[in-house]
Amino acid sequence: MASNGLEEAKQAFDIEAACIAEGYQYLDENEFLRAVAALAQAQRIAASGAGHSGIACRHFAHLMCCIERPARFIPPSEATHGGSGYVQKGDVMLLASRGGKTKELIPIEDICLKKGAIVICVSEDVKSPLAVNADIVLAMHVTRETDKYNYQGTTSFTAMNLIFDALQAALIEVTGFKNEQFALIHPGGAVGEELNK
Numbered sequence: 001m002a003s004n005g006l007e008e009a010k011q012a013f014d015i016e017a018a019c020i021a022e023g024y025q026y027l028d029e030n031e032f033l034r035a036v037a038a039l040a041q042a043q044r045i046a047a048s049g050a051g052h053s054g055i056a057c058r059h060f061a062h063l064m065c066c067i068e069r070p071a072r073f074i075p076p077s078e079a080t081h082g083g084s085g086y087v088q089k090g091d092v093m094l095l096a097s098r099g100g101k102t103k104e105l106i107p108i109e110d111i112c113l114k115k116g117a118i119v120i121c122v123s124e125d126v127k128s129p130l131a132v133n134a135d136i137v138l139a140m141h142v143t144r145e146t147d148k149y150n151y152q153g154t155t156s157f158t159a160m161n162l163i164f165d166a167l168q169a170a171l172i173e174v175t176g177f178k179n180e181q182f183a184l185i186h187p188g189g190a191v192g193e194e195l196n197k
Contacts, residue, residue, distance in 0.1 A: 012146035026141035045071035049096035052153030060164040076104035089116035100128020
């Protein structure tokens with residue numbers, strides 16, 4: 001009898017919950033604090049990644065904008081065709097790649113380092129090409145992906161976003177960001193109505 005998928009769905013919840021529960025112990029606190037300091041001081045923040053990592057980087061850039069840290073996602077294809085001109089000396093470029101070997105990101109890292117930008121790498125492999133050459137490395141921990149073949153970007157996507165969420169939470173404290181500031185830039189939707197009462 002074919003499965004109706006409920007058991008697999010429950011396993012997906014269990015797999016991701018375990019990854020989240022274990023994640024912090026794999027994070028280097030000193031590197032995390034260095035990343036927070038760099039992001040707090042940067043005039044501009046950029047992020048780039050491919051596939052699911054790229055989608056997570058879009059989320060990261062939006063999180064930064066929500067706390068008034070000017071940021072944008074630069075697709076890898078645009079970054080190597082002039083888009084990396086956005087990044088200047090002292091800015092931060094965050095490059096995300098689970099394996100740290102994404103070929104599209106390696107030339108972007110080289111460009112940013114030559115320009116004097118600070119490169120933060122988020123990867124599971126701290127000895128990967130991207131991580132080795134980066135200024136700051138944030139290690140992500142992945143137990144396994146949720147699909148039975150262990151290939152879909154599921155648990156790894158959650159683990160990456162958790163690091164980005166943690167960075168925003170820390171930056172809110174370090175920069176003294178106030179909810180009143182968020183109310184000004186978020187007048188839309190139910191959140192905006194609640195903030196601006």
